[in-house]
Amino acid sequence: MKIGILGAGFIGSTLAQKLAETGHQVKVANSRGPGTIDAVVLATGATAVEASDVVRDVEVLITSIPLSGMPGIRPLIDGLPAGAVVVDTSNYYPLRDGHVKALDDGRVESLWVSEQIGRPVVKAWNAILSGTLEAKGSAAGQAGRLAIPVAGDEAAKRIAMSLVEDTGFDAVDAGTLADSWRQQPGAPTYCTELTRNEVPAAxxxxxxxxxxxxxxxxxxxxxEKFGSLTTDDIAALNRAAYA
Structure with missing residues (x-):
């Protein structure tokens, strides 16, 4: 598929590498220009482009930027092909994003994102730690393969689920976008490294x-412990707090 990725942080960069490696045509952009994207991100075949180019002639756009930046990308999203699927990986953290009244009042994060950009979105890859995404993918059918919940409209969700599988994780149907609060930060399935069989109950x-x-x-x-926690430590902390 022709895939654009907006955002070259930990999640966006890892997705660019993994999806290009599995044969997709991937281009990636950030807010600072293609020259600032690390060569490692492009090592498996992804191409660095300007943000204005990342939406052109793509079938899927993955947005991997802080939630606070979503209102500002509306002009870019308006340039997407009409049939393109938008997959959003963002999460709301008031400490980072500033307080958004609608979200503090309980609005589902992905519904708010959809309203800001004027397009339906699919929620995927938000409920996985960057270290887990990078290092813990495995082949389909392998025992203990970790899973990722995916929520959204049916047809678009199926496309996103296929891409999740390509990144080395079982995709679990998590319902409609209105249901996606169940995979937001604080939920039992959020960054807790669960398998396909464990996700539905979570x-x-x-x-x-x-x-x-x-x-x-x-x-x-x-x-309090910044810099001393490993991916395994954070996943264990999440499991203890969110169960």
Missing amino acids: LARAEKDLLPGRRDQVMATIG
Whole structure:
């Protein structure tokens, strides 16, 4: 597929490498220009482009930028082909993004994102740590293969689920975009390294009112220990706090 990735942080960069490696035509852009994208990101075949080019002639656009930047990319999104699928990986962290009243009042994050950019989105790759995405993918059918929840409209969701599989993880149907709060920060399936068999029960256990408090509690703990925690440590912390 022809895929554009907007954002070259940890998640965006890893997706560019993995999807290009599996044969997709991938171009990646950030806010600072193609010359600032590390050569490692392009090593498997992805191409660095200007942000204005990343939306041209693509079938899928993956947005991997801080949630606070979503309103500002509306002009770029307006340049997408009409049939292109938008897959969003973002999460709301008030400490980083600033407070958004609608989200603090309980608006589902991905519904808010969709409203800001004027297009439907699919929620995927938001509920996985960057270290997990980079190092813990495995072949389909392998015992213990980790899973990623995917929420959105049916046809677009199927495309996103196929791409999730290409990155080395089982894709689990997490329902409609309105259901995607079940994979937001603070939920039992959020960055807890679960398998395909474990994700449905974790989605069902989510309690919306508890998510913000749990999210902020874990972020405070991570902040206190910043630099000393491994991916395994953070996943274990999430499992203990979000179960």
